[in-house]
Every structure is written in C-alpha cells, then in structure tokens.
Amino acid sequence: MSSNDDMSCPVTIVGARDLGLAVRARRRELELSQQQLADRLGVSRQWVATLEGGHPRAELGLTLRLLRSLDLRLCVEPMDDDGIDLHALVDR
Numbered sequence: 616m617s618s619n620d621d622m623s624c625p626v627t628i629v630g631a632r633d634l635g636l637a638v639r640a641r642r643r644e645l646e647l648s649q650q651q652l653a654d655r656l657g658v659s660r661q662w663v664a665t666l667e668g669g670h671p672r673a674e675l676g677l678t679l680r681l682l683r684s685l686d687l688r689l690c691v692e693p694m695d696d697d698g699i700d701l702h703a704l705v706d707r
Contacts, residue, residue: 624690632669634678639667641685655684 628634642652642663649663656663658677666673666681682689 624692628689629694630669631671631673635667635669637687638681638685641687642667645685652681652684656681 626633626637628637642649647655649667650660653660653663656677662673662677663681666678679689
C-alpha cells in the first residue's frame with residue numbers, strides 16, 4: 616500500500632449514491648457514454664447505469680477497475696469526530 620502525505624480527498628464519498636454521482640460526473644467530464652465505459656470494462660451498460668444510480672451492492676473488484684479506468688483513486692480517511700474511529704475499529 617502506498618502512502619502520500621500530500622494526498623487529499625477532494626470528493627467525500629460516504630455511500631453508494633455519492634460514489635455513483637462521482638463516477639457519473641467523471642465519465643461525463645471525459646465525454647464517455649455509459650456504453651463506452653462499459654466496453655472498456657467488459658461489463659454491460661446496465662451495470663454502469665446501476666452503479667451510477669447508487670446501487671449499494673456493486674462488486675468491489677469491478678468498481679475498483681472502473682475507478683482506475685476513469686483515472687480516479689479511492690482515498691480512505693477517518694471521518695470527523697462524529698464519524699467512524701478507524702483506530703478503535705482496527706484495535707477490536
């Protein structure tokens with residue numbers, strides 16, 4: 616796992632809907648249709664549409680491939696004090 620202290624997460628993703636909206640925005644920024652993106656990934660257009668629609672059960676491996684194909688990276692960081700305490704979770 617690589618680490619980059621200068622890395623920031625410009626988009627906050629806390630749910631499947633947020634991820635879908637971010638993917639849709641990036642796909643449109645790159646001027647790709649859902650079909651073109653699906654062809655790149657070897658999935659159906661419907662799979663892309665479902666992910667963009669915020670379906671919470673998209674396969675993680677395919678989702679990560681999709682992010683790579685859009686030149687996006689996934690950044691995980693602790694939430695504010697009201698959120699999840701990752702250190703406490705790992706200690707359990």
